[in-house]
Amino acid sequence: MAINRGMLTSNSDMWSTPQTFFDELDKEFRFGLDVCATAENAKCENFFTEKLDGLKQNWKGVCWMNPPYGREIGKWMAKAYESSQKGATVVCLVPSRTDTRWWHDCAMKGDIIRFIKGRLKFSNNKNSAPFPSALVIFKSI
Numbered sequence: 001m002a003i004n005r006g007m008l009t010s011n012s013d014m015w016s017t018p019q020t021f022f023d024e025l026d027k028e029f030r031f032g033l034d035v036c037a038t039a040e041n042a043k044c045e046n047f048f049t050e051k052l053d054g055l056k057q058n059w060k061g062v063c064w065m066n067p068p069y070g071r072e073i074g075k076w077m078a079k080a081y082e083s084s085q086k087g088a089t090v091v092c093l094v095p096s097r098t099d100t101r102w103w104h105d106c107a108m109k110g111d112i113i114r115f116i117k118g119r120l121k122f123s124n125n126k127n128s129a130p131f132p133s134a135l136v137i138f139k140s141i
Helices: 019-029 073-085 101-105
Strands: 062-065 089-095 112-115 133-138
Touching: 019 062, 019 089, 062 073, 073 089, 073 101, 073 133
Parallel strands: 062 089
Antiparallel strands: 089 133, 112 133
């Protein structure tokens, strides 16, 4: 049996959001900005690419965030929280890593945390993710 090493290691920290999953959330939240995207996987008409560096941009309105799941995730979660304190609502799709510093420092500040039942099958992958996921929602103040 062949093992897909990319699913079991950190060969890539980008996990493209499943479209049907996003569509259901978009019905609820009406996203206006994808803060961490590529031209190929952007979920909103307005989006920041790696070149634009969403961490350096001003996040406004209702934002979608599916950040890179590597070592930089804490910076993205901190930015999401800070942006909510400045008036944005940010819905974050993240791995449910409740044992990490970024989870306790940032995710626990979320107004709502929704643990996703089962494992998501991220776009362009044959198998489900090897980790559980959660939505952390920071509402504007």
